[in-house]
Amino acid sequence: MAGTTAATDSLSVVLNRSMDTDVALAKRLAKDLDAAFPVLVDAHQDRLYTIALRLLGDRRDAEEVAQDALVRAFRAMRGYQRERVAALRLRPWLASIAVNLARNRRRRAEDRQPPNQLEPMLDTGFDLPADLRSGPERRADRRETQRELAEALLRLTPAVRTAIVLRHVDGLSVAETAEALGRPEGTIKAQVHRGLRELRITFETPALRPPTTPARARAARLLPALEAIR
Amino acid sequence: MTTMTLGDAGLEAALRDLRVAAPPAVGFGALVDAGLADRYAPIETPLGQAFVAWNGRGVSWIGRADDGAAFEARFRADVGRDIAAADEVPERLGRAIGSRIAGNRRVRIKLDLRGHTTFEVAVWMKALEIPHGEVRPYGWIAAEIGKPKAVRAVGTALAHNPVPLVVPCHRVVRSDGMIGQYSMGGPDAKRRVLSSEGLDTRWLEEEAAAGHRFTGSDTTHIVCNPTCRDARRVTPQHRVTFPSLVAASSAGYRPCLHCRPVSLAA
Numbered sequence: 001m002a003g004t005t006a007a008t009d010s011l012s013v014v015l016n017r018s019m020d021t022d023v024a025l026a027k028r029l030a031k032d033l034d035a036a037f038p039v040l041v042d043a044h045q046d047r048l049y050t051i052a053l054r055l056l057g058d059r060r061d062a063e064e065v066a067q068d069a070l071v072r073a074f075r076a077m078r079g080y081q082r083e084r085v086a087a088l089r090l091r092p093w094l095a096s097i098a099v100n101l102a103r104n105r106r107r108r109a110e111d112r113q114p115p116n117q118l119e120p121m122l123d124t125g126f127d128l129p130a131d132l133r134s135g136p137e138r139r140a141d142r143r144e145t146q147r148e149l150a151e152a153l154l155r156l157t158p159a160v161r162t163a164i165v166l167r168h169v170d171g172l173s174v175a176e177t178a179e180a181l182g183r184p185e186g187t188i189k190a191q192v193h194r195g196l197r198e199l200r201i202t203f204e205t206p207a208l209r210p211p212t213t214p215a216r217a218r219a220a221r222l223l224p225a226l227e228a229i230r
Numbered sequence: 231m232t233t234m235t236l237g238d239a240g241l242e243a244a245l246r247d248l249r250v251a252a253p254p255a256v257g258f259g260a261l262v263d264a265g266l267a268d269r270y271a272p273i274e275t276p277l278g279q280a281f282v283a284w285n286g287r288g289v290s291w292i293g294r295a296d297d298g299a300a301f302e303a304r305f306r307a308d309v310g311r312d313i314a315a316a317d318e319v320p321e322r323l324g325r326a327i328g329s330r331i332a333g334n335r336r337v338r339i340k341l342d343l344r345g346h347t348t349f350e351v352a353v354w355m356k357a358l359e360i361p362h363g364e365v366r367p368y369g370w371i372a373a374e375i376g377k378p379k380a381v382r383a384v385g386t387a388l389a390h391n392p393v394p395l396v397v398p399c400h401r402v403v404r405s406d407g408m409i410g411q412y413s414m415g416g417p418d419a420k421r422r423v424l425s426s427e428g429l430d431t432r433w434l435e436e437e438a439a440a441g442h443r444f445t446g447s448d449t450t451h452i453v454c455n456p457t458c459r460d461a462r463r464v465t466p467q468h469r470v471t472f473p474s475l476v477a478a479s480s481a482g483y484r485p486c487l488h489c490r491p492v493s494l495a496a
Contacts, residue, residue, distance in 0.1 A: 150248055
């Protein structure tokens with residue numbers, strides 16, 4: 001498995017590098033918040049938007065949550081002592097702000113409509129740049145997988161979903177995820193394990209996938225009949 | 231159909247693949263809310279179309295320009311922040327500015343006056359106290375903010391007012407009563423704005439030219455700035471004018487408590 005090891009190594013190099021940058025960035029923020037904040041926005045807006053989108057499934061909500069998270073971070077840092085800003089672990093800290101805002105928004109939405117009508121608005125948000133290595137078919141396949149995975153995420157319980165999104169979509173370590181969510185590392189590990197298992201089940205047995213589109217709903221209804229015929 | 235069986239590594243890779251880029255509005259919106267960038271849109275004013283810029287801390291700039299691009303260029307050069315066009319002025323802000331221009335002093339408009347001196351801000355805050363349709367001399371502002379000798383500096387501060395019309399620098403005139411300069415387009419523009427507030431600028435300038443600097447009432451023995459609403463209620467047969475406060479005072483007149491006229495050094 002030399003390939004996997006190499007991939008893991010290069011991933012951890014990337015992560016270590018971004019953590020180094022964050023330490024430097026926190027110091028710059030402590031020194032001159034106004035000057036350094038645009039750098040923070042550049043470095044973290046995509047991940048905060050991704051976290052919000054994968055938790056909520058709606059692009060407009062995700063835009064608002066990501067923007068609001070950045071602004072709240074700015075205001076919080078303005079009120080902090082310099083030493084406290086310099087010591088911030090930006091990745092988990094910013095993630096926790098986005099997660100809390102997304103949770104509040106989801107609860108408000110649930111208050112507005114009865115839960116049984118709360119079919120999450122599925123908006124998986126892919127206008128990714130085309131993967132240059134693959135042809136159009138693989139690209140379409142990949143996009144379909146992403147769409148289904150994004151939908152499957154939205155069907156996990158909120159606690160499991162946030163753990164999976166922070167740990168595996170955003171790529172925080174278990175320790176950082178635990179810090180961001182204020183849960184013990186053991187809990188995070190269990191929730192991530194459970195989440196991966198549920199996602200895998202969804203993928204391995206297409207017929208068990210919850211009906212999300214009329215076509216699929218029909219297929220799901222027809223399936224027992226077909227089984228009976230056979 | 232994607233009937234794939236994903237192993238752990240495959241599933242984890244697929245989850246990483248769910249990362250997406252934020253739309254540009256996210257980052258720029260955050261910078262605007264934090265007051266580190268601005269948006270702008272056109273507004274209607276008594277001088278025709280102008281542009282207003284704002285951020286999370288308040289209105290930062292109002293100015294006339296040939297078009298949005300020219301406004302942006304001036305803003306960037308003067309303020310040094312990034313700026314982008316908005317579709318329109320936020321409804322509440324637009325209404326507040328319109329209402330303020332129409333003379334309602336109660337409506338609150340947050341102003342972003344970072345980067346200016348406390349003296350400049352003091353001058354602008356004092357100008358905000360001048361009622362719609364009235365004017366005061368530069369020396370009045372200087373005296374009111376406790377710097378009676380800083381008449382020239384008051385003029386410079388008003389010329390640098392970043393939010394004309396909202397901060398009514400057009401209501402401050404030369405100490406000899408002449409109309410004076412105006413940053414939104416010179417004396418003519420200033421006359422137009424004052425006329426839109428119901429002030430007869432020709433009368434104002436004629437009075438100034440005739441040396442009538444203060445107006446009193448021979449029934450109350452109170453002396454006012456000529457445009458003070460109390461002075462304008464005085465009927466012609468009771469109206470008296472003075473070239474100076476000293477002259478008014480030696481005739482037994484006391485200064486109005488509303489417009490607080492001040493003696494002006496030369």
